[in-house]
Each structure stands twice: as C-alpha cells, then as structure tokens.
Amino acid sequence: MSVATQLVDLTALRDALGAVLAPVNEDDPPVLVDVVDALTPPALMLIWGDPWLEPGTGRPTMGPCIWTARLQVLAVASRLEPGPGIRTLESLVTQVVERTKADVYTWKLDGVSGPRVFDIAGLSYLGARVTYLVPTAV
Numbered sequence: 001m002s003v004a005t006q007l008v009d010l011t012a013l014r015d016a017l018g019a020v021l022a023p024v025n026e027d028d029p030p031v032l033v034d035v036v037d038a039l040t041p042p043a044l045m046l047i048w049g050d051p052w053l054e055p056g057t058g059r060p061t062m063g064p065c066i067w068t069a070r071l072q073v074l075a076v077a078s079r080l081e082p083g084p085g086i087r088t089l090e091s092l093v094t095q096v097v098e099r100t101k102a103d104v105y106t107w108k109l110d111g112v113s114g115p116r117v118f119d120i121a122g123l124s125y126l127g128a129r130v131t132y133l134v135p136t137a138v
Helices: 010-021 085-102
Strands: 043-055 066-079 108-112 116-120 123-137
Touching: 010 043, 010 066, 010 085, 010 123, 043 123, 066 085, 066 116, 085 108, 085 123
Parallel strands: none
Antiparallel strands: 043 066, 066 123, 108 123, 116 123
16 A cells, blocks of 8 residues: 555455555465455465454544454465475465565554464365454445
8 A cells, every 4th residue: 555544445455455465576475355266375365354344433424434344364375285384374474464564554463363274165275364454434
C-alpha cells in the first residue's frame, strides 16, 4: 500500500495485501488473492477470518462506516507427507510477517495459528493462518 493512513474499501483489501506479498524473487511463493479449489504448494492464499467484519471505531454521523476486517493469509507449506513441511511453513510465515512489517501501511498482526492440516479439494495440506485486523469502509 502506498499511504500509511489510507482507509481501504473492503473490496480492495485482498488486492492490497496481495501486492505487498507478491513474489519478488524467483523462489517466492505465488500469492492467490482469490480462494481456489486447488493449488501447488508452497503458496499464500488470502482468505477472510471469522468473524469477517466487526464494527470499528469511527465517525457515527459522518464519513464512511468504519469496520474491522479480519484478513488472513493461509500459508500452505506442503502436502501432508514426510518432508521439510514445518521448515517451509516457518519460512512462509516469516516472509509474510516481514513483508507486512516493511510496508508503509500498518498491517496490525492479530496472531498466527499453529501448524494445521487444511483440506483443499480432498487433499490434505500443512499450513497456518496469519491473521491481520484491518480498518475498512463498507
């Protein structure tokens, strides 16, 4: 994002975070800003957390309604099989956190889940959710 204090519309948040996380090097993982039914790990997929939106603090009588969106980066390290899955996952999570910290926009980190198994299209993957709380207009 280019402006540190800019309020971003809900419909633009995934694209904004996708731009921050976009591959810079050849070996960077792809960033999927839309939910997909299949992927090739390692990959980062942007999804909404639960609850998706909560009322935020804003001007109740003027300007846009301010909400807090829970935007997540699903870091998918590998299929669930023997191999360096945890190391890859640690690297993915580190990359996500470092890139958002380096951006001019303040991405408020809410937390990172522990490694989990996620099923996508009937296949089991090792991943973790990196959750950001983002003010937004709806």
